[in-house]
Amino acid sequence: LAKTTQPISMDSYEGQEVNITCSHNNIATNDYITWYQQFPSQGPRFIIQGYKTKVTNEVASLFIPADRKSSTLSLPRVSLSDTAVYYCLVGEDGGATNKLIFGTGTLLAVQP
Amino acid sequence: EPEVTQTPSHQVTQMGQEVILRCVPISNHLYFYWYRQILGQKVEFLVSFYNNEISEKSEIFDDQFSVERPDGSNFTLKIRSTKLEDSAMYFCASTVRRGTNEQYFGPGTRLTVT
Numbered sequence: 033l034a035k036t037t038q039p040i041s042m043d044s045y046e047g048q049e050v051n052i053t054c055s056h057n058n059i060a061t062n063d064y065i066t067w068y069q070q071f072p073s074q075g076p077r078f079i080i081q082g083y084k085t086k087v088t089n090e091v092a093s094l095f096i097p098a099d100r101k102s103s104t105l106s107l108p109r110v111s112l113s114d115t116a117v118y119y120c121l122v123g124e125d126g127g128a129t130n131k132l133i134f135g136t137g138t139l140l141a142v143q144p
Numbered sequence: 145e146p147e148v149t150q151t152p153s154h155q156v157t158q159m160g161q162e163v164i165l166r167c168v169p170i171s172n173h174l175y176f177y178w179y180r181q182i183l184g185q186k187v188e189f190l191v192s193f194y195n196n197e198i199s200e201k202s203e204i205f206d207d208q209f210s211v212e213r214p215d216g217s218n219f220t221l222k223i224r225s226t227k228l229e230d231s232a233m234y235f236c237a238s239t240v241r242r243g244t245n246e247q248y249f250g251p252g253t254r255l256t257v258t
Contacts, residue, residue, distance in 0.1 A: 066245040075148075075235045075249030076187060119187075127243045130175060130200055131189035 036120045041139040050107045052138050054120030057101045064125040065096060065103045070117045070137070079118075080105070081125065107140075115142045146170040148250035150236050156256045157226055165221045165253045167236030176219045177237040177247060178211065180204070187235070193219065194242070226257045 037055040044050045056065070064083050068076040080087055082094040082103070093106040107114060117137040149168045157163050169176050178190040192199040193211050210222045219238075223230055233254050237247040 064245060070187070073233070073252070073254070075237070075252050077249065078246045081245055121245065123245060124243065125245045126241065130177065130192040130194075130239075130243055131202070132179075132187075132245065132247060133189065134187040136186060 036122055036135050038118075038120050038135065038138045040136065041141065043141050043143065044110055045143050046111055047109050050110050050114075050140060050142075052105045052107075052118055052120075052140065053102060054105070055102050056120070056122045059100050059122055060124075062124045062127065063122045065094065065100075066121045066123070066125075066132075067092070067094065067105045068119040068121065068132075068134070070119065071115075076119065076134070110140075110142045112142050112144065114140065116140060146248075148236055148238055148248050150234075150250040150253050152253060153251065154254045154256070156258065159228060159257055160225050163223050163226055163255065165223075165234050165236075165255070167219045167221070167250055168217050169219055169236065169238030170240075170248055171217070173238035173240045173248070175199075175239045175242060176211075176213070177239075178221045179235045179237065179249075180232040181235065181252075182229075182232040190221070190234075223255075226255075228257050231255055231257045 066081040067079045070076045080092050080094045087094045095104045119137040151166045176193045181187045191201040191205045208224045212220050233252040235252045236250040239247050
């Protein structure tokens with residue numbers, strides 16, 4: 033399984049765009065990049081998944097360069113309620129294994 | 145929007161006691177999971193379950209743990225003889241598609257073993 037590296041924490045202010053980068057140098061050909069969000073005392077919540085280039089949904093954008101060795105989760109105009117831990121996961125989608133492997137994530141603190 | 149639900153939200157038990165944590169997965173989902181998160185630590189996979197049998201389990205999921213789908217809606221995690229180190233948040237998750245990374249998590253049960 034590819035190992036991921038993210039910043040331990042980030043600070044931002046309301047209204048700013050936040051970019052969280054994840055490094056995954058050993059990503060395999062069949063691996064996808066998936067991001068989850070977790071609020072305190074709640075279960076993780078799926079945000080977005082991509083394989084290459086750019087993916088956008090109503091919550092976030094995910095940028096993946098051609099070499100796929102890193103990815104950037106972009107949150108537009110964050111609010112206080114975006115304060116959470118964000119996890120980058122790398123693994124097959126629809127493959128034989130079902131488990132998600134979480135790292136320590138990035139604690140995003142949004143201030144007024 | 146359909147949700148995974150879990151009961152109870154908080155369970156306090158004494159060491160050595162049996163506990164059963166309950167989950168109701170999303171109704172059309174077929175694959176079920178348990179994870180745990182010790183306070184301040186990572187979310188850890190425990191077990192996955194499909195078609196009334198365990199698909200995969202981690203080293204944490206030893207003989208003290210068992211899972212069951214007793215009826216068409218509930219999915220349970222039993223810990224036979226709790227230990228202090230079992231204190232954690234336990235999350236149930238479900239998916240409709242095999243092996244997908246998009247799993248739907250419940251709100252968790254906080255288990256406190258004293």
